Amino acid sequence: MAPPNTQKRVKGVSIFRPFVYGTTAKPFDPETNPKPEGTPADHTHSWTVFVKGVDDTDITYWCKKVQFKLHESIPNPLRTIENVQPGEAYEVHETGWGEFEITIKLYFVPESQEKPQTIYHHLRLHPYGNTEAEKEAMKTAPEIISWCYEEMVFNEPYENFYDVLTSPMDRSKGGKGGMGKGTRVMKGGMVGSVGERTALIPLTSRPGQPFSRETERNELRRLREAQHKVDEMISELKKEIEEKEAERAKLKGQA
Known part of the structure; x- marks a missing residue:
């Protein structure tokens, strides 16, 4: 046990x-x-x-x-x-x-x-x-x-695991843990370390490594452009509906 x-x-x-x-x-x-x-x-x-x-x-x-x-x-x-x-x-x-x-x-x-x-x-x-x-x-x-x-x-990781996650040292070589050099405390209690153990993604993409801050920015820009296009389509559709409603009301009045 x-x-x-x-x-x-x-x-x-x-x-x-x-x-x-x-x-x-x-x-x-x-x-x-x-x-x-x-x-x-x-x-x-x-x-x-x-x-x-x-x-x-x-x-x-x-x-x-x-x-x-x-x-x-x-x-x-x-x-x-x-x-x-x-x-x-x-x-x-x-x-x-x-x-x-x-x-x-x-x-x-x-x-x-x-x-x-x-x-x-x-x-x-x-x-x-x-x-x-x-x-x-x-x-x-x-x-x-x-x-x-x-x-x-x-x-809320256990203490030993917290030590592993935040230590920049090689644990396999018997390094002692702790909040060592290279540790970065983020907003909201988020913790990431720089160097070999990192919670950061690269600033720019490169062949074979498509995930980066650059990729994120491009995706956000693409979504904004798509949202703008959808808004334009909705606006045109509303205008078309209004015109059709006005035409229907006119025809109804002539009946």
Whole structure:
């Protein structure tokens, strides 16, 4: 029997850690992506499902292992990945022909004493787009990327886990914890540390790393433009309705 938990939670504190999860798929091609020997004849793509830090930052100090539940038709559909190096991804490589939902379960380090958290992701093998230009661009894309940005929030973590999350030192080398150099206390009790252990995302995007403050700004601008367009459409529709109502009233008066 496990010993009773005598730790206290750090009240009034929430610590978040961003990460990225998703899939990357490549259609088989004799030149750019040849089919490995022994691959079933009906398999059309190679693909990877992963969980990693934003901008490849280390998440192993809070995420101990990741379990991926694949489609039951795939041999050994339950894959558990652990003992990855800091900065590397928890990932599974496979081949196939069909899309399906992947269950992803994140297990935290023992200091957290928290239950695993489950997320879901749809494996995407084929390009999708809203406009003809997007569809054409995706047809020639070397990879089909379906990535998601997410934040794991630890509300009032236990003292030892709080120490792990906020210490910039390498715990695997026996470093002592605490609010060390590089720790940043944010508004509302949010805590993030700079350096190797960070809750910040990059200022600008770069190839292979699409999530950044720049991406966020561009998305907000796109949403504002879409909202403006919707407002214009609503205004035009109201004007058209008013004109139709006036015409109906006129015809009714002549009857």
